[in-house]
Amino acid sequence: MTDLCPCREELLVPHRRHLPRPARTTLIVGGLAATAARAEAPAGSGDYDVAADPTREPGRPLGIDGGYGTRSQFETAVRLPAPNPTRLTTWSLTPLASLMGALTPSGLHYERHHSGVPTIDPARHTLTVHGLVRQPKRFTMADLRRMPAVTRRHFIECSGNTGSEYAGPTAPDVQRSHGLLSTSDWTGVRFADVAAQVGLDPDARWVLAEGADGAVMTRSIPLDKLMEDAILAYGQNGEAIRPEQGYPLRLLLPGYEGNTHIKWLRRLQVAREPFMTREETSRYTDLMGDGRAWQFVFAMDAKSVITAPSGGMRLDGEGFHEVSGLAWSGRGRVTRVEVSADGGRSWRDAAIEGPVEPKCAVRFSLPWRWEGGEALLMSRCTDDTGYIQPTREALVARRGLNAYYHYNGIMAWAVAGDGSIGRAAA
Numbered sequence: 001m002t003d004l005c006p007c008r009e010e011l012l013v014p015h016r017r018h019l020p021r022p023a024r025t026t027l028i029v030g031g032l033a034a035t036a037a038r039a040e041a042p043a044g045s046g047d048y049d050v051a052a053d054p055t056r057e058p059g060r061p062l063g064i065d066g067g068y069g070t071r072s073q074f075e076t077a078v079r080l081p082a083p084n085p086t087r088l089t090t091w092s093l094t095p096l097a098s099l100m101g102a103l104t105p106s107g108l109h110y111e112r113h114h115s116g117v118p119t120i121d122p123a124r125h126t127l128t129v130h131g132l133v134r135q136p137k138r139f140t141m142a143d144l145r146r147m148p149a150v151t152r153r154h155f156i157e158c159s160g161n162t163g164s165e166y167a168g169p170t171a172p173d174v175q176r177s178h179g180l181l182s183t184s185d186w187t188g189v190r191f192a193d194v195a196a197q198v199g200l201d202p203d204a205r206w207v208l209a210e211g212a213d214g215a216v217m218t219r220s221i222p223l224d225k226l227m228e229d230a231i232l233a234y235g236q237n238g239e240a241i242r243p244e245q246g247y248p249l250r251l252l253l254p255g256y257e258g259n260t261h262i263k264w265l266r267r268l269q270v271a272r273e274p275f276m277t278r279e280e281t282s283r284y285t286d287l288m289g290d291g292r293a294w295q296f297v298f299a300m301d302a303k304s305v306i307t308a309p310s311g312g313m314r315l316d317g318e319g320f321h322e323v324s325g326l327a328w329s330g331r332g333r334v335t336r337v338e339v340s341a342d343g344g345r346s347w348r349d350a351a352i353e354g355p356v357e358p359k360c361a362v363r364f365s366l367p368w369r370w371e372g373g374e375a376l377l378m379s380r381c382t383d384d385t386g387y388i389q390p391t392r393e394a395l396v397a398r399r400g401l402n403a404y405y406h407y408n409g410i411m412a413w414a415v416a417g418d419g420s421i422g423r424a425a426a
Contacts, residue, residue, distance in 0.1 A: 042075060042076045045071050045075065046070050046073065079093060080092060087116070088114075088214075089114050090113060091113070091158070093110055093176060094175065095179070096174050096175060099326075102326060102360070102362055103183055104183050104184060109156075112180070112259070113244075114214075117243050118213050119243065122141045122248035123141070125212070125248050126140055127249060127267070127268065129194060129195075130270070131208075133198040133199055133204075137197060137198050141234065141248050144232060144249070148189070150190055151186065151187045152229075154183065154359050155182065156182055158180035159258065159405040159406055160180065161179075161180035162177055164404075165392065166396065169411075169426075172311050172422065172423060173311035174307050181328070183361040184236050185235075185236070186235065186241075187234065187238075188234050189234075190232075191232060194232065195227065204271070206223060207220070208268070208275045209267070210268075211265060217279065219279055221260060225253060226253075229254050230251065230253050230254075232251060232265065234248055234249050249265045250262065251263075255332075256298045257284070257405070257406070259283075260298060274296065280296065281295075286406070287403070294403070298330075301331065301389075301408045303381065304379040304381040304389060306323055308322070309323070309413065310413050311413060313421050314419045314420045314421065315421070317419070318372045320370075321368055323341075323365065323368045324363065324365040330359055331359075331383055331387065332359070332383045333357070334352065334384075336352075336382040338379065339368070339378070341375045343424075344426070351365050374417055376412050376414055389408060390408070395409050412426040
């Protein structure tokens with residue numbers, strides 16, 4: 001039966017005059033708003049005329065976004081793609097300087113791919129758990145969703161985040177220097193609950209996690225870590241996990257390097273020893289200064305960065321400015337963040353926004369009075385193990401200059417007399 005109710009038709013099929021038009025920009029001419037064409041609206045938004053006085057005319061009707069929602073056409077932050085020759089084996093960087101609070105919107109979470117983003121039907125996807133178990137099982141997504149769920153807030157950081165800084169200051173802004181970091185609310189099933197269903201062999205020590213992407217990404221994970229706090233995540237920030245982040249299922253290992261959080265998870269093989277895959281021999285292993293290989297180093301150490309004011313910004317005048325940034329540790333909770341405006345000669349404690357959760361990024365802030373001269377802004381954090389974020393010199397002394405992964409040295413932003421901000425050696 002056809003529903004001919006005109007009001008229902010208006011709700012389900014937006015009138016052509018209500019659809020987003022080709023992107024435009026608004027100019028102020030003689031105090032009045034005028035609309036001029038531009039190439040396209042920012043990603044994730046539509047473009048609409050801007051009323052001279054929004055109190056004198058109705059706004060857009062409900063539903064013209066198709067039911068999912070868009071962001072304002074005046075917000076332009078996007079992930080920055082790496083300048084790699086291929087779009088399949090590459091990464092993109094979170095615009096940390098544009099974030100509010102510590103949580104990263106799902107659409108701005110950094111990406112790292114080794115063979116593109118697969119399209120997977122959740123109705124056909126399964127997770128096989130086998131090896132040193134009493135009863136091997138294959139779980140469907142429906143099986144996993146019937147199990148008790150947990151939601152936890154954790155960061156994920158690529159172990160190569162800021163890796164180029166071993167050689168000295170390189171990145172001009174915080175997106176390029178630290179953008180392989182993002183924080184989300186993750187929802188899923190605890191690995192420990194899945195393990196209880198298959199029964200673990202007493203000799204089990206390691207688990208091979210395998211993804212369903214074209215690279216068939218695999219990593220060996222210590223069983224103790226999986227039993228402690230691992231989540232088989234199918235949700236991110238209140239909705240289904242995004243394809244770029246592993247839809248329909250990803251392994252979430254709080255505090256561990258991002259490469260171990262296997263996306264599009266399809267298999268977990270329990271064993272006595274690590275599997276020595278490509279990703280833990282020729283990759284994700286560092287050569288130390290003394291020639292030894294630094295292997296199976298998983299936890300991301302305490303780290304912080306000032307996101308505002310930061311590279312590429314300019315202070316708009318003397319007086320008080322808020323210094324703000326992010327701090328995190330893969331070994332526990334951040335307990336202290338200090339800020340220096342004189343290159344580390346003196347430090348002041350910053351305020352940390354709460355609640356402070358384990359293995360989760362936090363926002364810190366400190367009011368600072370700029371007198372108009374040169375300044376050198378730095379931050380360092382301490383976690384609840386007592387570990388203090390080191391200088392670059394201290395890292396190089398321990399690891400040499402052949403290392404690339406797990407760089408967590410203090411970063412400095414140089415404020416010039418005209419208020420412009422750039423990189424400097426810490």
